[in-house]
Amino acid sequence: MNLPEVTVEVPKNAEYGDFSTNAALLLAKSLRQPPFEIAEKIVAEIKKKPQKIFSEISAFKNGFINFKISFEFLQNNLKTILKEKQKYGRNKTGKGKKVLIEFVSANPTGPLHVGHGRWAVIGDDIASLFEACGYKVDREYYVNDRGNQIKLLEKSVKAAANGSPVPEGGYGGSYIKEIADDLKDHKQLLPYILSKQKETLAKLKVIFDSYFSEKTLHDEGLVEDAISRLSSEGHTIREGGALWFKSEAFGDDKNRVLVKENGELTYFAADIAYHINKFKRGYDIIIDIWGADHHGYVPRVKAALAAVGLPIDRFEVIIGQLVTLYRGKEQVKMSKRTGEMVTLDEIISEIGSDAVRFFMTSTSVNNHLDFDLELAKEKKQENPVYYVQYAHARICSILRKSKCKVQSAKLDTLTHEAERALMRKLLDFEDEILAACRKREPHQLINYVKDVAAIFHNFYHQCRVLDNPARLVLVEATRIVIENVLKLLKIEAPEQM
RNA sequence: GAGCCCGUAGCUCAGUUGGAUAGAGCAACAGAUUUCUAAUCUGUAGGUCGGAGGUUCGAUUCCUCUCGGGCUCGCCA
Incomplete structure (x- = not known):
């Protein structure tokens, strides 16, 4: 008999036992008997075999069959807990499979803010969950250490050092002035900002196994490799002076530029190379955690990986909804350009790492998160x-x-x-x-x-x-x-x- | 206009693959400690699960439509 929908579940109401199954309800139609009668017969069958797990197996009048776990079984489990201690709950489901989780990956142009905090905590938690299930996990942070934003950052810091106004499109936050004061040698700019970010993450106990540099992808020619790999398979087209990836053929809304008219490579091109590299490193599961502001990006990355023939079912992107910061009822605007922002560092100082981690973990990432600083402070004891x-x-x-x-x-x-x-x-x-x-x-x-x-x-x-x-x-x-x-x-x- | 996420108690949110009477915390009210930590516990009140259809034995859960909010739709990164 084919019964794909039989389920065993934990009833909400403890009166109905520890487990229940709807098998009799589903059989009622084909057997042309009332669910309760079928349930009673099933129960009688089960009771013929002796076992110690359940102390009670009964048919309910609506057709559910309820199972109650025996005291003996529950009591024995306590012994298991005391024996296994820190290992209790851990399991070997993953069988040592390799997982890569990339998260935070903030631009190295300033301090981390509350949104990065959410990804830091969630990513680290998910990594820990995989570890608890017997997977081998690497935590990775992708560093966008190249391109326009870096040039703008350097200009902005120089301007601040000289007391000049913020350059066109540059960064104007107060932290720019602090960096300019702190740092004599501007060549150390990126390492400096990155080390500050690492300090903040360390306060939350988030430690990455690797920081992957975008710049190295270019230096080692991996971006060109990725593009020629797409081209050789006929997935690119030259149009309007630019080179496009024909991502439409792989489910994307429109085609995407890889090489701009002026010859520069797009961020997307580097990202394809990066993800090809992730696969090359032999991971069984590859997870990215992105903010909702990047969700439109998912189809094109998956398209590119599919185009070069990689097993995209190993790749998943977790999209987290954004965090809005409040002081009471007033929303705190966050902008790196104007510099009006509350840093993650400040928030950790105010309410502590434990509260930040607990609060960031406690709601589903599918939900937008309103983080009220005043409330978090007031309720410290609660x-x-x-x-x-x-x-x-x-x-x-x-x-x-x-x-x-x-x-x-x-x-x-x-x-x-x-x-x-x-x-x-x-x-x-x-x-x-x-x-x-x-x-x-x-x-x-x-x-x-x-x-x-x-x-x-x-x-x-x-x-x-x-x-x-x-x-x-x-x-x-x-x-x-x-x-x-x-x-x-x-x-x-x-x-x- | 198109795509993704969300809408559950006054507030913040859970709700497992579709199950039995939709839950918790905070806020409100009423109680509990001669005894192991009162940062605790018990009870009361609070709900058209945004709305309307549909699927079925059964829908907060799945489908369609609709209303409301957030995010996105670059040869930016």
């Missing part, structure tokens, strides 16, 4: 990050005071409703990591750890833990899971608050 950290600190305090030996405890007394809810939640951890990785959505982990903390706090108020060995095991297992989530997201798990 920020959800403290809620989760407090749960961890509270557990540490209990463990410090307890005199029982945790390891030797018998766990069969853990049958309280609050105990069960907590054990049940801890069991989900590996699935949560897998799902968050598969969907590239680290915010799901934030939701998960908030749930763990809430269920723990509820348990704490109902059950006295000290001097109860079984509960100490439960609490230690909870602590391990919270710590593992926070460590993965590079947020501190404090022992005291």
Whole structure:
């Protein structure tokens, strides 16, 4: 019988058990029987085989079949957690496959701002998720260290040093003056700005494996190589003095220029070379994280990679919606040209790395993010990050005071409703990591750890833990899971608050 | 005009492959600590899931249309 739509899911309402399946509902039509009767028959079949995972399997009157996990299974999982410790939740799904994640890649023309912060945190989180799932991950930052903007930057800094007005189209931010003051040797301009950016990223604990220079692509002739590769396959055309890539043939809206009329190479041409290079380095999965302001760029890059015959199913672009900065109700305009901007550095100083990381991770990148500086400051004590950290600190305090030996405890007394809810939640951890990785959505982990903390706090108020060995095991297992989530997201798990 | 993202409680947001009574935090109100950290917990109130159709046993979820907001549509980078 062909039943592609049978699903097993976790019901929202705990009364319906830990898992449920709609199999009987789907069979009702073809069998011409009421769903409930079918469900009852299925349940009877399942119960013929002995097993220890489920303590209850029942048919509901609407046709759902509900499964309840046994206490024994949940209790045994606590032992697993204590045994695996930092490794609990990690898995080998990736089998060592290689992943490249490119993110931030801000222009080296000034300090990072709040938007870069979002990509830095999200990219780093996704990289960590892949690592937790057994992939080998490289974090990469592409540096646009060439072209007009760099010349403009140099002119702008020189002008500032001489007290001249901002050059036409140049950069006028106050940071330009600071650079001019700081830097005697203008040849060190790019390394200087890059090192400042690295310092900011390091405050957020974001460390890149490689900084890939656009300039080297040109110096090594890789851009010309890419273009001739396209041309030799007949994918280019000369028109109006420029050389075009016929991207329309690969699903793009229109063709794109590779070599301008004046002979200069476009940024796009370099980007094709860059992405060909990524494939050449042998990655199984290649991920770019771009802001929504660049989403129109996706089809042309994919078109180019398809045109040179690369397996584009290994390449994906995650588009993140933009961040708008507010001070109260007033929007803070961000412009590098006018220099009116709040830097990521300032934001980290104001609310701390933990809060920035937690806040940046907590919402889906599909959603536009309004970041209110005043709110972030006012709510410092109420920020959800403290809620989760407090749960961890509270557990540490209990463990410090307890005199029982945790390891030797018998766990069969853990049958309280609050105990069960907590054990049940801890069991989900590996699935949560897998799902968050598969969907590239680290915010799901934030939701998960908030749930763990809430269920723990509820348990704490109902059950006295000290001097109860079984509960100490439960609490230690909870602590391990919270710590593992926070460590993965590079947020501190404090022992005291 | 075309493309992408979004629209869920007063505010900020979750909501898994289509499932059972749509959730949390903040704000509001009422309570809880002789006991392990009150940065906590419990309860109350708050919803036409932007709107209208469609698909089906079942739609916040999928499809079409529509309204509203953001972003993009360079021989810029």
